[in-house]
Amino acid sequence: MNESALTRVRIVLVEPAGPLNVGSVARVMKNMGLNQLILVKPHCDRLSDEAKLMAVHGIDVLEKSQVVHTIPEALQGCHRIIATTGRSLSLPTHLETPREALPWLLTENFNTALLFGPEDRGLNNEELNYAQRFVCIPANSDYSSLNLAQAVAVCSYELHQAAQNPIESKLDPSFEPASFEALEGYYQHLEAVLLKIGYLYPHTAKARLEKFRRLYNKANLTNEEVALLRGILRQVDWVCQFIPPKK
Known part of the structure; x- marks a missing residue:
């Protein structure tokens, strides 16, 4: 047991x-x-x-x-x-x-x-x-x-x-899924960036983010993969500072 x-x-x-x-x-x-x-x-x-x-x-x-x-x-x-x-x-x-x-x-x-x-x-x-x-x-x-x-x-x-009656895991024993804190930090960062670039709007952000959560849950991300995704968001953040605001 x-x-x-x-x-x-x-x-x-x-x-x-x-x-x-x-x-x-x-x-x-x-x-x-x-x-x-x-x-x-x-x-x-x-x-x-x-x-x-x-x-x-x-x-x-x-x-x-x-x-x-x-x-x-x-x-x-x-x-x-x-x-x-x-x-x-x-x-x-x-x-x-x-x-x-x-x-x-x-x-x-x-x-x-x-x-x-x-x-x-x-x-x-x-x-x-x-x-x-x-x-x-x-x-x-x-x-x-x-x-x-x-x-x-x-x-x-x-x-x-x-x-x-444990079922033998099919996962690689070295596999380490992303922690709750890593995922929540990524979702908050993702929302902020998508709002900044105009992909999300405040009144629809909550519903859209729910869909993103379900998408990433299926992927079973690792901490390393979450860090990779956050690197993309940081680069988008950096580029945004050189784009003039719309008039």
């Missing part, structure tokens, strides 16, 4: 509202060998009596959990990120089942993360942009909405099962 890979997976809850859910998440994480819990702007006390009551023997997961203010803070140092969503019709990208996608997070070499949205709305498009792949849990079409703790339980089980 690949237990060390499980310990490198972060379970990230974005703005969780209920201490009972948070406690239940800690319990199922303990059941399935996961121990990194990060809460982004929680609307409840993760160490409340209610949370501890539901955590049972997973109280240590609660006590070691981290609270951060933004999703980028939660994802620092990650190389692979999957987001969960129930909005299968509105997201213009391929959705996978937990069984298909989650083994991708199990690596002994890199930190990875699985994102869950707030109980009342899930992750919005801006929050989904931080992930490279997207998971939707198949359920009864008459009532497909899952409770947060239930969704985490399904995904945690699939991760545990995948760790027991």
Whole structure:
């Protein structure tokens, strides 16, 4: 069983509202060998009596959990990120089942993360942009909405099962995917340059950048490749200073 890979997976809850859910998440994480819990702007006390009551023997997961203010803070140092969503019709990208996608997070070499949205709305498009792949849990079409703790339980089980039966990676063992910080820095630089040269306009930049993100996610870039792309942007920046502004 690949237990060390499980310990490198972060379970990230974005703005969780209920201490009972948070406690239940800690319990199922303990059941399935996961121990990194990060809460982004929680609307409840993760160490409340209610949370501890539901955590049972997973109280240590609660006590070691981290609270951060933004999703980028939660994802620092990650190389692979999957987001969960129930909005299968509105997201213009391929959705996978937990069984298909989650083994991708199990690596002994890199930190990875699985994102869950707030109980009342899930992750919005801006929050989904931080992930490279997207998971939707198949359920009864008459009532497909899952409770947060239930969704985490399904995904945690699939991760545990995948760790027991690891699939041999087809990637070169020396391959190192680009870090979250490197990619986000590139996207910010790309937006600034494309606005400067008039390819993007402020009112359409957000939607266009989402398409660029999906394009680069398919490429599975390395840090070296991101540095190469940023070199092009720096050269464009340099050339722009010699082009007179339009009158």
